[in-house]
Amino acid sequence: MPLPPAAARHGTDVRTALSEAWAAHPPTDARAATRELRTRLLARPPYEEAAFLLDLADTHGLQPLRAGEVARWTAGDRRVRHAALRYLSGVPHGGALLDAVPPRGGDVYENLLWAAAWHRQDPSAPQAAAFRDAVRRLPATPPGGPVVAQSMLLGSLGEPGVGMSGGMSVLLSALGDALTATGRISRVLTLVTAGRTALRDRASGLVSPLGPEHWQVGIPVDGDGSPDPAAMAEHRPAVSWWAACLLALPGARPRIVHVRFADDGSLAVADAARRCGARPAFTVTPDPHRTMAERHAGLPLHAETETARALRADLHRVFVADRLVARAGLLVTIPSRPGTGDLDTHFPQLSPATESRRVEVPEGIPPFVPRPGDAGLADAMTTRLFSGGGRPDGLDPEDRGLRLMLCVGRLHPVKQQDRLVEAWLDTGLYRSTTLLLVGGSPGRATAVEAGVRDAIAKLLAGQPLGRRRIALWPALPNRQVRILERALAEGRAGSAVYVCPSAKEEFGLAVLEAMDAGLAAAGPERGGVPHYIRDGVNGFLLDTGSGTALGAGLLSVCATPQTELDALAARAMRTVRRSYSVEAMAESLARAYTAVP
Structure with missing residues (x-):
């Protein structure tokens, strides 16, 4: 597979495509491929292309440069320096040059890379000790x-x-x-x-x-x-x-x-x-x-x-x-x-x-396995939940009798928590229900998480009642989520339903967990959720393609009498425990x- 002139410097997608072309059609003439790589590398290509060519050679077991000829690439750009160390790990006598370019002090990644490169050269070498220590427990x-x-x-x-x-x-x-x-x-x-x-x-x-x-x-x-x-x-x-x-x-x-x-x-x-x-x-x-x-x-x-x-x-x-x-x-x-x-x-x-x-x-x-102390943790979480609507993570105690919608998942545009809030507000459901969103970093948010949180904050601006009836929690350990869901299913916080507003779910493990806990659950009709939820039988399927469609689905879910929700939730629990372990x-x-x- 010949290399197009300078194509490797045109971006990561191009480099991936070239790498895959070699994986799909490995060079039938290793000598010709080695000669081409050698010619390109000796021509002093830009750093980005040099790193790509060295990695391409190492991945396919080719050795276009002798160890000493790699020296020029070990002192410059960090990416090509590391590519050179990876390449030297598989070249005869590469250890001599590895010793000539010791890792930079205090650089934890480069120190481990250097030791791993030595381990590939000679697993028993003293220079490989840091890598041996890092994997010794296996x-x-x-x-x-x-x-x-x-x-x-x-x-x-x-x-x-x-x-x-x-x-x-x-x-x-x-x-x-x-x-x-x-x-x-x-x-x-x-x-x-x-x-x-x-x-x-x-x-x-x-x-x-x-x-x-x-x-x-x-x-x-x-x-x-x-x-x-x-x-x-x-x-x-x-x-x-x-x-x-x-x-x-x-x-x-x-x-x-x-x-x-x-x-x-x-x-x-x-x-x-x-x-x-x-x-x-x-x-x-x-x-x-x-x-x-x-x-x-x-x-x-x-x-x-x-x-x-x-x-x-x-x-x-x-x-x-x-x-x-x-x-x-x-x-x-x-x-x-x-x-x-x-x-x-x-x-x-x-x-x-x-x-x-x-x-x-x-x-x-x-399976969820109960432990001593679960009841106390459940009480603590429901107490926290109804700690006051003036808090971003709390609801008013007097709203405990309203139906609660729970949504758990990482904060990401595909999960559409902002669309859920929008639909909840636009339909007026905030007047008769409460909403708990669980997900996102408890400390410093990623840029994606911050974007979702900002979108929700803008929706709630000018909605004082809406702000008091929504609680935003950061992610919880999975076991705590499942304890919370069981507490909600038992009615410790009034009646509750689980809502997954994602654009799609390939299968929806969080939906299965809610069903297993005994909650009536609603999930997107696109993806794998329809494989186990039959709409109106053991759950609800939602059109999550727009805020209007999602709102209509939420209205239907919240209008379902509690006796029907209880029967539906019981069938959902049986579905999960019978077929989805x-x-x-x-x-x-x-x-x-x-x-x-």
Whole structure:
């Protein structure tokens, strides 16, 4: 696959496309490819292109430059310096130059990168000690079935509802434990990102236990925290290299590496899987495909407009999804509304020939296990809730008899909490109901979270009664959310319903948790929620495509008599407990994983 002249300097999307072209059509003549890379690198390309070319060579096991010829790239731009260290880790005699360019003092990321590069050169070298210490807790693989890795590179595994952390963090935490409990999987590795702050603070290093043979493995990133989704492409080469180093450890070496998002982080992990001889699995969903037309139709698309950038971002995600489908040895699909066939519509490459590597697996939630003290915590939360409408996180005690609408989730435009508030106000429901929103960082908000909060504040401006009847809470630990939902279902705060106003939910784990708690739940008709909610039977389906449509749905939900809501909630609870447990999900996935050749 020839390299277009200077194409690699035209942006991250172009570099991703070029990398994928090489992955799809690896050079049949390694000598010719090596010569071309050598010619380009010796021509002193710009720093950005040099980093790309060095990473491209290392990813495909090519060595266009000898160790000494890389010296020019080790003292300049940080990105190319790090690319040079990654490249030197795989070149004969690279250790000599690594020793000549020691890491910069106090730079926690670069120190660990240098040690990991030495570990790849010689795992027993004294220079590799820092990397050995960071991964020392991972023991030898136990006997039994294969090792499985699963990734969640955006957000934090332990903070659902904060930043980019949502239901996936809850799901993967429980799923890893459930997979090993099946007896078919010997170990699960959950891959997360570890920014510079985490690298400084984590005394346990990059590896820590989450459950019996379930391990969290941190992939270092050169940033203060988890990368922003828009910036993940910049981190792709480094994430791929780090993941390959970590997955090659004696206690790792997975057979299956499962990614679930159509983004550059998933491509990086899929690249690492290929380098380690593992088979990628991909959860394929029509996101953002199903909303492309309505989001972009008729909008101005001049090159530098925000709408044009948004379209390019969505088209890039479509490209990434197509590449992951092509790479995957196992395609996992999530059930959606019966009869829609939207997956095959948006992925025409899913022909009958792919049936042998496709499996449909409904997602599930772990059972709630009561503990001593739950009742006290429930009372404390309901007391906090009705602490006074003059507080942004409180409601007036005299409003306890009004119907309460609860919404839990990360603060993000796709979750549409601002549209929910708008519909609640426009329909006048604020006069007869209260609203509790739970989600977002408890400390410093991300830019996205701040944008949602600002939108809600503008809607409430000039609405004194509305402001007194809405409570805004930051994200809570998942167990506390489930205790709160049970307290609401028991009527400790009056009658309550759960509302998910998202533009779409691929499956809607938070909706399942509310149903399991005994709350009547309403969720979007677009996505996976219709697979388990039958409108008016065990829940409500909402048109969330506009504030007007959402408002009409909310009016209908709130007009439902309490006796009907109670019966509907009881049917919802039975639905979840019968068919949507994480244990059932783990059994299905374990069978699928072990069947992959």
